[in-house]
Structure formats: C-alpha cells, structure tokens
Amino acid sequence: MESHTTETLLRWIVLVPLLGAAINGLLNRRLPRQVAGLLASAAVLISFALSVTVFLRLTGMPAEARFVSDIVTTWIGFGNLQVDLGFAMDPLSAVMSLVVTGVGFLIHIYSLGYMAHDKGSQRFFTYLNLFIFAMMTLVLGENLLMLFVGWEGVGLCSYLLISFWFTDEANAAAGKKAFIVNRIGDFGFLLGMFLIGATLLPHLGGGEGLLSFRVLQQHAGILAPAATAICLLLFVGATGKSAQIPLFVWLPDAMAGPTPVSALIHAATMVTAGVYMIARMNFLFVLTPTAMTVVATVGAVTALFAATIALTQNDIKKVLAYSTVSQLGYMMLACGVGAFSIAIFHVMTHAFFKALLFLGSGSVIHAMSDEQDMRVMGGLRKKLPLTFWTFIAGTLALAGIAPLAGFFSKDEILWNAWNSGNKVLWAIGFIAAGMTAFYMMRLVVLTFFGENRASAEVKSHIHESPATMTMPLVVLAVLSIAGGWVGIPHFLGGGAHFMTWLEPVFSQPAVVAELAHGAVAHGAEAAAHGAEAASHGAEHAGAHADTTMEWILAGASLAWGILGLLAGYFVYARKVSVAESFQKMGGGWPHKVLLNKYYVDEAYEGAIIRPMYRLSKTVLWKWVDVGLINGLLVEGSALVVAVVGSVMRLFQNGLVRFYAWSFSIGVAVFVLYLSFSG
Amino acid sequence: MEGFLFWFCGSLMLLGSLMTVTQRSAVVSAVWLIFAFICAAGIFALLNASFLAVMQVLVYAGAIMVLFLFVIMMLQGPELEGERKLLKLPMWPAVAVPPMAIAVMIVGYLQNKGLTQWGPDAPESFGGPNHVAELLLGKYLLAFELISIVLLVALIGALAIGKDERKLPWK
C-alpha cells in the first residue's frame, strides 16, 4: 500500500470546473446566456470524462492497490508539520466523483432550460461550476485539510446559490441561515482536526503529511485514545453539512434557491459530504463505539423526525427537503452501524432519485408559473406526461419498491441496523420507511392526480418542459430504476459488486481491527456489534448471518413500502375525508405541531437567538462595543492623537515668526549644551 | 589707531543694526541697514580685507540694498498696523532667551580662555584683489563656478516668480 501511483489527471478533474467558473465569472454579462451555460456544462462534462478515465484505470488495478494520487505541492511545511496540496482517488472517492460530476452534468443541462430566462444565469452557472470545483476538492482531497477546503467551498457556494435571487429578503435570510448553521458544524470539524493534529504531531517523523488519510490510518493506534472526542467533533461538522438533528434547520429553508440548486447541492451532493467524511474517517470511527452509537442514534431519530414533518408540508419542495433530511438520517444510521459501504451506496442511489424528484418538481413549478403550493396543483398527469412518469420512477425508488434503486440500499441499511443488535434502530428506520412511501404518494396525488386547482390563468400556461429539462429527467429515471443493480446483495442472487468495489477502503488494517476488538471488549453492547461488523466488513457480517431473516425483513420492508403507497393513494385520492380527519385527530394539535415542524425554529429562536440577541444588545453592544472597543480603544486612541495634535498644533500655527523663534530656541539649547559640555 | 577705528566702526554698525530692527518704517530701516553695511566695510578694511570692503559697499550696500528699496517703493513702503507696538510685553522674555543663551556662552568662554591674540602680522598683499583673485580662480574655481550657477538659477527663479505665469517663454 506504500506505492503511490501518480495520476496528474486528478488535478484537472478539479481545475476544469474552476476554469469554467473563472471564465463565466470574469466575463459575466459579456457572455450570452446560452454560451455561459454551455461552457459550464462542458467544463463539468470534461470533469466527468476525466473521472471516468481515472475510474477505468482504477478498475484495471488489483483490488488492494486501487489508489492513485496527485500531489501538486507541499502546502504547509513547518517543522515536522507537513500538509500537501494534493488529490487522491480510491474506490470511495471514485464513486463520489462519478456521482458528483455525472449528476452535476445532468443538472447543468437541466439548468440550461430552467434558467434560460433568468437575467443572472451567467452568475448562476459561475456558482454552479464553482460548486463542482469545491465538491471535487472535497471528494478528491488527499488529506483532511483539503477536504475541509472543499467543505467550506461548498458551504460558500450553497450560501451564494440559496440567496441567488438575493433581492427577495427571505432568500437572503435563508442563505444566511444555511451559512451560519453550517459554521456551527464547521467549528466542530475544525476542533476535530486540531485534536487530530495535537494528538498525532509529536509522533510524526518528517515527510509525512499530517492530515493525509493514509497517514492517519497508519497511525490510528496513536489516535485511538482520543478517537471518541475526535469522532464526536467531526460528527458535529457532519450534522451541520448533512442536516442532522440538531443542525438540520437550514436545509428546508435552503429550498429558497433555484430548483436545480436544490437538486444538485441540497439533495444529491453537498449534503452527503458529511456521510462521505464519516465514511472517509471510518478507521477512526470503528475505534469508538460511543461515537458510533451517537451517529446511529442521531441518524435514526433524524430519519423518523424529518419523515413525520414531511407528512404535513404543503410546499412541494419542502416535502422533498424533509425527505432529504430523512434519507440523510438513513445514511448516518448506516455509518453508525458500521455499514459504510451501504451508506455510500445509499448516497449514490439517493443522488439519482432525489435529484430526479427535485428536477421533476422544478418542471412542475416551471409549468405552474412558479407556484410551489401543492394545494393549488393537481391533475398534471396528462399535461406533463414525461415529468409524471419520471416522477413516478423517482417516487417508487424513494419508497423502496423492488427492483428500483432505493429498495436495495434502504433494505441493506435496515438489515444492517437489525443486524447491529439494536432492534430499536431498525424499528425507527422501518417506521420512517413506511412514512416515506406515504408522504411521497401524498405528494404525487396532490400534484398529478385529481382536478387542477389553480387559477384559470395559470392553467392556461401549463406546458411540458423543453427537452433540455426533460432529457436529464429521463436519464435520471433510468438511473433511479437501474442504479441499484450494481449492489444487489448476495441473498438475492446479486454480486454486491458495489460493496466489493468499496471493500478495500473499509476493510481495516490489522492494527485497526485489533484496536476495534479492544474497543468492543470495553464498549457498550449495542455499539460493540456495530464496530465488530465494521471491523469485519459489513458485507461479511451479513453473509454469515441467517439468510432467512434477511428474506423476511426484505419482504416486510417491501410490503410496508407498498402499503404506505397504497394508503397514501387511498387517503388523498379516494377518501379525502380521511385526510381531513387526520388533521383533526387529537384535537388537531398533532397536525399543527407537524405542520410547524415541531416548532424547532421557534425553539431555537427562543432558546438561542433571542438570548444571544439580548446579550449582544445589553452586554456586548453597550459595554464591550460602546464602552471597551469604541470608548477605550477607538475613541481612546483618537483622544491620544487629538491631545498630542492639539499640543503640536500650537507649534503649527502658521506664524513664520514663531517658527523662527522656535528655531532660535533650538539654537540656544544647542549653544548652551556646547558651552557647558566642556 | 586700530583700536579707535574698531570701536568707532563697531559701535556705529551695532547702532545701525539696532535701528534697522527697531524702526517702524521699512524705508528708514533700509537706510539704517545701508549705514550698518558701510560700517561693516570699515570692519573688513580693519581686518586686512580691502577687496571685501570694496565689495561690501558695491554689492551689499549698493546693489542688494537698492533692490530692497525698489521693492519697498513698489509696495508703497507700507507701515504695518501691527508694527506700532513691536511686541506685547509678556513675549519679551521668550524672545530674550536665545540672546541670553549666546551671551552665557560667550561669558563662559571668556572666563575660561580669555582673549585670543592675533598671530603674526599680515603681509602687504593679504586680502587685496590679486590675492583673492588667485584663490577664487585657482583653488576655489569649482565653488566659484557653482555659485555662479546658483546666482543664475536665482535670477531665472526670480524672473519666473515675478512674471505673469501665462507670459513665460516656456508656456
């Protein structure tokens, strides 16, 4: 594993989108809109093609040696602290970069149609390219610091794109919210990195990249004592980026951005960065059952929590946003039970069908003259046939209906949760899966079935979207249907190629495996199972378990999904009265609570923002700012200058005679000095 | 004889300079200054500097002071309003500080070292036109040429300042 195959194409994968962003950003309005869009799409296409090239090269290598790197230069060299500016691709980042550039390219194409009439479309494509650049830095970064650079970069692009239509104050506020909430997470990430540095640095010889993933993996033993703290801090970062409890609040608001952005950043790629990071640091996470338990629990709770909110939302994009939060919860759950490759599998399939759903909703919104409220939609099935059928494909995939993509990944997650020994995690995931099917059917029914409830004027404008928008839908629909087939598990007769492909990344070196077993001995029972499963490779854990149980669970989750779909259809298409009775259930307040998203925003407002505001206003502003900074530092220094100045001013009075007098005083002093110094 | 001439010329020169400083009218001041300069010429003569004495009268008391008088005439020799009371009383101590300092130095010096006697008598030709010319056009030729450039620059500068800017040849 010491041999480093160099592959200079890697830097171009990252740099080409940056180049595209630079050209678009610098020329901006001087470029025609279509040219800007095509340029941006071409940049991503090139990036995708290069990714495929390197990917094919990786497949040609023996499984254990699948690692290419491209160290551009030493970024930080200071004593034995060394951080390289470099990129690396292993099976994990290969999957991620293919998904990012592939889905990214489709969404660029879609944006050509969607943003064709927007005045700022050059700016839009600049940001989009910049995002791809940052995301590829994140995915291909050779060390944790490069990952962090990309991490911050995608955060910035997310902010820029959420508040893309910045003239609307709500959009600007949503952008700020996303940025600030992410900053809280990033703070944890930074602390985690510092802790790694502080723990590892004294033990490193020269020439080893401090934060390089390979070096970290080799020295996992040194990091082991601090692993729990490090992993929990890193996980704080992941909760911010991947919208987990308690930092998920920004994602639903992020839907203020243009729909392609929601699809690309807030569903398919950026939000999965947290999952990617945890998977990347898997060798550290498996050492700490505590952190693994936290990750699994937070993931499961988020999955259920967000799914319940999604049941009641009326904004089509909000439903999808909460659905995204919920699915991210599944991925975290998978990470938490040690099934990292399954988590990445779900990242991939989710990228396909959630991007599809978002783009489909964009198509609907486009047709409805920018209306997002489902209550005034309906009956779009005939008017937007292509959108409808692709949307159905996405819905079934998300609901986990076999043999679509979502079934395999979600089922595997639930199976691993079951297998981890903590049946509560499985139960939560299972319930949330049914809810997912239910709210997705509600969305489909409200949007596509029944009579159209829009005003006559809007109705007359309803039309199928142009080919640039529907083509990506079709491609993504195909991927949503077939994308899961690369990872059909063994018990279904599949080869589980996807998991095999990722295995070199997640199979632990002997050192780590031993440490993990040590951790099991002391760790809590439930988490210990997860760590054990991880140390063996999750797939193997599944292999020697009872296949009958696996069949039963898969069947149950499939049936449960179908049941959810049918219930959704029945309630919202046939017996609307049932839906109404849902709203009135329990005196109406459960519905109200869900509709208001458990009042989380209000709670944050009351518990954090307002006290902070009050503190700022009374102490920070009145005392620290006005008193200390302004009074003492600013005005104080100004006062010193003013006093000195007013004294000096006496000498600068413009009177020539006074100058002459001062001059002669100087002469007098000099003369006296001479006469008395001997 | 030398002693009498020194005290005579010296006291008159001091008188001339005091009157220059204290006379309110600029014209009167200028005339007293000419008087002081002529006395200075006498001092130069006493110091075996016959050429300097002649130049003092010609250049200083003649040319330069004529220039001053011309300017005073051009500006109608204004007797300035504020000049009536030369200085407010409280300012005199301040003004007196530098002279006092110099006086202190001189007194201290004299107490320590006493008077410095002259060396050997000067030869006959010392300070005459021939002697000065030899130095000026020999040993100090470079300085002589440079000071002529200074004068030229001053000439052009005065012209440029005094003339209407729009009518300057290079505009």
Place this chain on the structure above:
Amino acid sequence: MEITLTHYLLLAAAIFVTGMVGFIVRRNAIVMLMCVELMLSSVNIVFAAFSRFHLDGGGHVFVLMNFAVAAAEAAIGLAILVEIFRRRRTVNVDDLKTLME
C-alpha cells in the same frame, strides 16, 4: 586696550543676535529679509576675522560666496514677496497663515 580676534567675534555675535531678535519681532516681511541680511553680514565678519587670524584667504572667498548667496536669497525672497503682495495686498507675515488653515 589692544583689539583682538575676540573683539571681532563679539561684535559679530552682537549683530547676529540683533538680526535674530529682529527677525522674530518684526512683522514686515521685507524688514525680516533685511534682518537675515544682517545676520549673514555678521557671519561675513566672522569669516574675515578668522581669515586674518589664520592668514588664509579662503575666508575671503567664502565671504564672496556669501555675497552671492545673499544676493540670490534677496532676489528670490523679494520676488516672492512681490508676488504675495500682488495676491494678498499685504506683507505682514502674521496674515500669511494659510499653512495653518
């Protein structure tokens, strides 16, 4: 009493101080320039006296240099004064305080 070098130096010092005080107390710029001439003149006396003391003609040369400098200074200074008077109708230096404001 025999006249010595010191006498000449004292005379020069007295005249120098007179010129200096004059420069400080007078408000008329022309008179101030005349005071400068006075101070230069006192320096000339010192040059001549030391020249006589050392029997070196260099001092005389420097007095001539001083003449030239004094002439140049008078020419420029007076030209400036004329220009100032043209613009401001005054040669009172206390009124010329634009530097301060």
